[in-house]
Amino acid sequence: MQKKYYLLAPGPTPIPPNVLAAMAEPIIHHRAPAFVKVLEEVRERLKYLFQTKTEVLMFAATGTGAMEGAVTNTLCKGDKTLVVRGGKFGERWAEICEAYGVVPKNIDVEWGEPVDPQIIADELAKDPAIRAVFVQASETSTGVMHPIKEIADIVKKYDNTIFIVDGISGLGVFELPFDAWGIDVLVGGSQKSLMLPPGLSFAAVSDKAWSFVEKSDIPKYYFNFKKELKNLKDNQTAWTSAVSLVMGLNESLKMIQAEGLDNAFKRHAKLAAATRAGVKAMGLELYAPTSPSDSVTAVKAPAGVDGQKVVKILRDKHNITIAGGQSQAKGKIFRIAHLGYFDTYDIIMVISALEMTLRELGFAVELGKGVQAAAAILEKDI
Amino acid sequence: MQKKYYLLAPGPTPIPPNVLAAMAEPIIHHRAPAFVKVLEEVRERLKYLFQTKTEVLMFAATGTGAMEGAVTNTLCKGDKTLVVRGGKFGERWAEICEAYGVVPKNIDVEWGEPVDPQIIADELAKDPAIRAVFVQASETSTGVMHPIKEIADIVKKYDNTIFIVDGISGLGVFELPFDAWGIDVLVGGSQKSLMLPPGLSFAAVSDKAWSFVEKSDIPKYYFNFKKELKNLKDNQTAWTSAVSLVMGLNESLKMIQAEGLDNAFKRHAKLAAATRAGVKAMGLELYAPTSPSDSVTAVKAPAGVDGQKVVKILRDKHNITIAGGQSQAKGKIFRIAHLGYFDTYDIIMVISALEMTLRELGFAVELGKGVQAAAAILEKDI
Numbered sequence: 001m002q003k004k005y006y007l008l009a010p011g012p013t014p015i016p017p018n019v020l021a022a023m024a025e026p027i028i029h030h031r032a033p034a035f036v037k038v039l040e041e042v043r044e045r046l047k048y049l050f051q052t053k054t055e056v057l058m059f060a061a062t063g064t065g066a067m068e069g070a071v072t073n074t075l076c077k078g079d080k081t082l083v084v085r086g087g088k089f090g091e092r093w094a095e096i097c098e099a100y101g102v103v104p105k106n107i108d109v110e111w112g113e114p115v116d117p118q119i120i121a122d123e124l125a126k127d128p129a130i131r132a133v134f135v136q137a138s139e140t141s142t143g144v145m146h147p148i149k150e151i152a153d154i155v156k157k158y159d160n161t162i163f164i165v166d167g168i169s170g171l172g173v174f175e176l177p178f179d180a181w182g183i184d185v186l187v188g189g190s191q192k193s194l195m196l197p198p199g200l201s202f203a204a205v206s207d208k209a210w211s212f213v214e215k216s217d218i219p220k221y222y223f224n225f226k227k228e229l230k231n232l233k234d235n236q237t238a239w240t241s242a243v244s245l246v247m248g249l250n251e252s253l254k255m256i257q258a259e260g261l262d263n264a265f266k267r268h269a270k271l272a273a274a275t276r277a278g279v280k281a282m283g284l285e286l287y288a289p290t291s292p293s294d295s296v297t298a299v300k301a302p303a304g305v306d307g308q309k310v311v312k313i314l315r316d317k318h319n320i321t322i323a324g325g326q327s328q329a330k331g332k333i334f335r336i337a338h339l340g341y342f343d344t345y346d347i348i349m350v351i352s353a354l355e356m357t358l359r360e361l362g363f364a365v366e367l368g369k370g371v372q373a374a375a376a377i378l379e380k381d382i
Numbered sequence: 383m384q385k386k387y388y389l390l391a392p393g394p395t396p397i398p399p400n401v402l403a404a405m406a407e408p409i410i411h412h413r414a415p416a417f418v419k420v421l422e423e424v425r426e427r428l429k430y431l432f433q434t435k436t437e438v439l440m441f442a443a444t445g446t447g448a449m450e451g452a453v454t455n456t457l458c459k460g461d462k463t464l465v466v467r468g469g470k471f472g473e474r475w476a477e478i479c480e481a482y483g484v485v486p487k488n489i490d491v492e493w494g495e496p497v498d499p500q501i502i503a504d505e506l507a508k509d510p511a512i513r514a515v516f517v518q519a520s521e522t523s524t525g526v527m528h529p530i531k532e533i534a535d536i537v538k539k540y541d542n543t544i545f546i547v548d549g550i551s552g553l554g555v556f557e558l559p560f561d562a563w564g565i566d567v568l569v570g571g572s573q574k575s576l577m578l579p580p581g582l583s584f585a586a587v588s589d590k591a592w593s594f595v596e597k598s599d600i601p602k603y604y605f606n607f608k609k610e611l612k613n614l615k616d617n618q619t620a621w622t623s624a625v626s627l628v629m630g631l632n633e634s635l636k637m638i639q640a641e642g643l644d645n646a647f648k649r650h651a652k653l654a655a656a657t658r659a660g661v662k663a664m665g666l667e668l669y670a671p672t673s674p675s676d677s678v679t680a681v682k683a684p685a686g687v688d689g690q691k692v693v694k695i696l697r698d699k700h701n702i703t704i705a706g707g708q709s710q711a712k713g714k715i716f717r718i719a720h721l722g723y724f725d726t727y728d729i730i731m732v733i734s735a736l737e738m739t740l741r742e743l744g745f746a747v748e749l750g751k752g753v754q755a756a757a758a759i760l761e762k763d764i
Binding site: 259319376 | 388406640645699700726730738741748749754758760761
């Protein structure tokens with residue numbers, strides 16, 4: 001039969017039918033009054049998602065675009081920064097800094113572990129000239145959730161330092177309130193809990209960070225925060241808007257508001273807990289047991305099993321896309337995502353498929369054992 | 383969260399993305415050369431599905447339309463017929479006969495059981511004036527597969543009698559070769575294994591049945607077989623074609639040809655076997671244990687459990703649509719479909735959901751027990 005595809009990678013994530021339908025409508029012009037009205041709505045809805053009263057800037061680019069903008073708009077050449085490097089996306093912050101002459105001091109955290117906030121407190125105490133601290137809310141490559149609130153509480157004591165958070169795979173999945181926690185720049189992307197294709201990225205910017213923007217001397221053009229803010233106040237984007245994606249965004253943000261952020265957080269927590277219980281019941285170990293993210297569950301491939309083969313069999317025989325390990329974790333882990341448009345049966349399905357796949361690879365799993373453990377969590381308050 | 387809907391009712395069945403996309407294309411005129419070309423393709427592909435060299439007529443109507451046409455085009459007022467009544471759709475054959483002055487003799491079969499072909503042999507021997515025998519290949523209301531080949535072998539001995547089969551939920555699911563078995567009229571519908579919305583019905587007509595058409599005196603207009611055949615030879619339909627459905631039909635028939643009928647039969651057999659194993663492992667009984675259809679599995683609600691409540695909880699809490707019992711089976715059974723665009727994980731999902739639902743209704747099922755039994759069948763040759 002023509003394959004039925006199941007997408008459980010940590011982005012892109014499945015797109016709901018109404019969002020697909022909205023994006024399939026005939027395109028309108030990006031300066032047309034009808035589109036300006038959509039942008040006005042989107043602007044308010046993004047504030048709900050980011051839990052902020054400030055404007056959320058939007059770029060026709062994938063997440064890395066807004067990450068780059070967070071560096072180039074707030075810092076100056078030669079600025080010292082602290083970068084938490086506990087995975088592939090932590091490394092990206094360091095790479096962007098270096099590309100623009102910013103000088104990162106890297107805090108190398110063991111992959112699979114969250115950063116200890118005390119290390120950041122100590123580094124800032126040692127060198128208050130540090131201008132920014134960079135971290136991922138959810139480090140997608142390892143399945144770790146970093147302690148954002150704790151780090152924010154530390155950084156906010158320093159007038160000369162801002163806290164820049166990659167929330168691409170964390171926003172909408174777990175608590176990450178921009179205003180309440182005092183984050184300075186929070187970056188998001190469309191292809192995660194926003195249930196959209198890749199192609200939009202976002203940045204919320206605090207007053208403190210805007211004061212940094214005024215002093216920034218790094219060159220920028222496409223990702224120009226001030227220019228975007230000026231346009232956004234007229235319900236426009238500086239450059240051509242990614243019209244169809246924005247039409248979809250308005251729908252997906254409506255869905256998030258209809259569910260309510262608290263309910264979305266609870267749902268993601270439940271799906272993640274069920275996934276973790278399912279894999280543990282099969283005798284597998286989590287790669288990030290200390291602080292697992294509710295966005296994606298990273299699982300250690302058992303002894304004698306190549307994690308890449310797990311991914312390949314799931315893809316080629318079961319038509320299920322999960323993610324393998326990257327860089328140093330390649331072959332050692334596989335990652336099951338559960339962020340965005342996911343429900344009970346996405347988890348039942350992938351756990352059942354994982355049982356069959358591991359059996360095929362010679363790892364002894366009793367059929368139904370993982371499903372049983374996942375279902376025990378999922379059936380509560382269904 | 384906005385619900386993710388899962389459709390496991392015996393029609394309409396899920397529609398594959400490429401079929402949805404084909405139907406979403408801008409509509410073309412039903413007499414345009416481009417559409418004539420599509421009808422030419424469809425005409426040949428339908429022969430593959432029906433396993434016939436004869437033409438397959440097509441109507442813009444649901445299955446009951448072609449059923450009516452099978453009666454009104456082949457018979458005369460006052461003709462005697464034999465109707466196998468072992469479910470709601472058997473009753474429909476009798477109702478159509480009566481509406482047009484045809485006189486059915488009803489063979490009432492206990493719901494959940496297949497008809498004994500010997501009864502038909504005996505009736506025809508007793509009264510060779512019987513002009514037609516009506517039966518369902520798959521009686522959707524009870525989940526029974528009737529012995530079509532055996533009945534065809536009996537009827538073909540009578541020159542004065544034709545064999546009219548409702549293959550609406552059987553075609554494409556299990557063996558039903560029109561030419562090889564010598565069926566005289568075989569009716570199909572779009573919303574079953576053809577993976578389309580409701581709105582198209584089909585009828586293959588044998589040479590023997592066409593000779594009956596010549597003598598028929600029952601009034602008909604919309605469902606006029608001769609008129610349709612004449613138009614079909616020019617790759618047209620007599621009336622306006624259901625253009626978008628036909629565009630989708632061409633896609634779904636391509637899918638069926640790409641899979642191959644034999645593979646489709648094996649797939650349906652495997653999904654059905656897994657469903658039966660899953661419900662039995664939960665301690666449930668089949669409603670049609672003697673000759674279960676591979677299209678739909680009818681399950682007896684366990685003592686003390688209302689079958690309608692099973693359907694309701696699955697629908698309202700799990701967003702899964704299965705079917706309840708109809709008429710005399712209402713409340714006593716529920717029906718899980720697995721015909722059309724279904725794979726391994728549709729079955730895993732519905733069995734897992736059924737476990738949770740029965741537990742909520744106070745029926746003791748160990749979580750994962752049904753899934754385990756289903757998975758044991760599904761994981762073979764995946």
